[in-house]
């Protein structure tokens with residue numbers, strides 16, 4: 701079985717936001733999908749370890765802002781590589797306004813937003829799958845949407861290390877965020893400290 705087949709599936713990228721007890725949060729996901737059009741329904745799978753997942757489970761409300769090709773890596777760093785449990789992801793950020801359902805719409809590096817109310821929640825083990833009815837939506841601009849491949853090729857900074865370190869040690873690089881681990885073997889239970897993806901998302905850097 702060749703896991704690389706999964707890499708050929710095309711995905712969009714989204715900032716999914718929630719608000720609970722006056723606290724706003726959001727995370728980056730590639731899992732927003734339109735399910736039906738009459739009525740309009742979308743689904744989003746959010747890793748349970750994400751604070752946003754817990755907030756959506758409790759409030760049943762979220763907005764997915766669609767990431768466009770003019771998004772900067774800073775947007776991914778802000779919403780993707782830190783936890784809302786530790787920081788206020790909106791601190792020092794002012795490119796947003798509040799949707800009618802109380803969650804925030806991201807207006808920088810995005811081209812549309814979709815607010816939704818959860819109808820069904822399915823526990824998938826690592827992720828919660830939310831099936832939600834669209835309650836409001838609009839477009840923001842006409843910059844094309846960024847696919848996950850576009851992010852990998854154009855937005856994620858190009859790695860600097862090639863092959864081994866100056867000391868001749870092996871480098872493993874996170875395919876998601878670019879974090880580098882140095883060591884002959886990457887522990888099987890290793891979790892990326894930046895983006896929280898597992899060891900299977902790391903690749904050995906070869907010269």
Ligand code: FE
Pocket residue numbers: 874875876877878879892893894895896897
């Ligand atoms: Fe990572």
